[in-house]
Amino acid sequence: MNSQKITIAIQKKGRLFDNSKDLLLKSGIKFTTSGEKLLARSSNTNIDILLVRDDDIPSLVSKGVADLGIVGQNVLAEQAATNKQIVAKEILSLGFSKCRLSFAKPLTSKLRSLKNKSIATSYPGLVKKYLVKNNLKSNVIKINGSVELTPYIGIADCICDLISSGATLEANNLIEFKHLMDSQAVLIAKTKFHDIERIDVLNLIRRFEGVINAAESKYVMLNADLSSADKICKLLPGADSPTIIPLQEKSKVAIHALCSEPVFWETMEKLKKNGASSILVMPVEKILN
Ligand code: ATP
Numbered sequence: 001m002n003s004q005k006i007t008i009a010i011q012k013k014g015r016l017f018d019n020s021k022d023l024l025l026k027s028g029i030k031f032t033t034s035g036e037k038l039l040a041r042s043s044n045t046n047i048d049i050l051l052v053r054d055d056d057i058p059s060l061v062s063k064g065v066a067d068l069g070i071v072g073q074n075v076l077a078e079q080a081a082t083n084k085q086i087v088a089k090e091i092l093s094l095g096f097s098k099c100r101l102s103f104a105k106p107l108t109s110k111l112r113s114l115k116n117k118s119i120a121t122s123y124p125g126l127v128k129k130y131l132v133k134n135n136l137k138s139n140v141i142k143i144n145g146s147v148e149l150t151p152y153i154g155i156a157d158c159i160c161d162l163i164s165s166g167a168t169l170e171a172n173n174l175i176e177f178k179h180l181m182d183s184q185a186v187l188i189a190k191t192k193f194h195d196i197e198r199i200d201v202l203n204l205i206r207r208f209e210g211v212i213n214a215a216e217s218k219y220v221m222l223n224a225d226l227s228s229a230d231k232i233c234k235l236l237p238g239a240d241s242p243t244i245i246p247l248q249e250k251s252k253v254a255i256h257a258l259c260s261e262p263v264f265w266e267t268m269e270k271l272k273k274n275g276a277s278s279i280l281v282m283p284v285e286k287i288l289n
Pocket residue numbers: 011012013014015016052053054055071072073074075097098099162163164165183184185
């Protein structure tokens with residue numbers, strides 16, 4: 001793979017780093033990062049990895065300094081809302097760093113609407129867009145960190161910030177009251193590729209998809225009576241045409257299936273109740289469809 005050099009920008013440190021690195025390594029791109037180095041060269045593919053702040057990724061990709069980048073949808077959307085030069089396009093959802101951008105207010109606040117309020121946020125572009133769309137006039141205050149403290153020091157009536165588990169809100173006696181957008185890490189790409197580059201990038205995307213699909217998939221093996229095989233196959237979540245193998249004991253079969261949806265304990269218990277035995281659920285490393 002990769003006759004043409006491809007450069008991928010990822011976050012240097014922070015919430016996106018571990019999963020971004022993991023995705024590249026599982027996709028067969030070997031590289032090591034060390035200290036303050038901005039560039040890591042892959043030792044087995046023609047890929048360079050740029051290690052930067054997540055805020056720099058949309059512009060590096062838009063300018064073509066990097067061909068691809070991994071960044072939160074929240075960062076891409078905010079920058080695209082305020083800067084016309086951000087033209088990088090989202091090409092693949094990566095399924096990690098899931099969070100939402102929401103409005104929150106102090107538990108004691110009587111606030112019911114955003115109208116004529118002061119809203120503190122690190123996402124002024126997205127908040128202003130939301131206010132315009134909903135025909136609301138309010139004061140948006142840009143704050144870079146500790147947004148959750150602003151309602152308590154008289155700077156704002158409410159905030160608009162990223163929430164994942166809600167623990168930070170709870171710790172600061174804040175309550176979410178309006179949702180603005182969902183976000184997760186995405187692969188973004190520059191807008192123009194040469195033909196050869198395009199082929200390499202498509203191959204790379206296929207590998208990323210293989211890793212993402214595998215993360216959600218499980219390989220299930222079990223034994224059952226031949227008479228209950230149909231019923232059991234229907235219970236296997238997201239299984240596409242399971243394999244049924246005869247066993248030495250003529251009335252029994254082994255059923256093997258790739259399940260594209262999670263296999264919970266409840267599913268396994270249901271399988272057992274319907275006559276399955278020796279149920280094995282195994283992780284899948286890579287899938288190439
Ligand atoms: P950098 O130093 O690279 O600028 P940062 O401090 O801006 O990093 P992080 O806190 O590492 O950014 O978050 C990176 C991304 O992780 C966010 O933009 C968002 O997409 C995602 N994320 C997921 N959950 C949360 C959360 N609870 N709070 C903040 N970001 C989250």
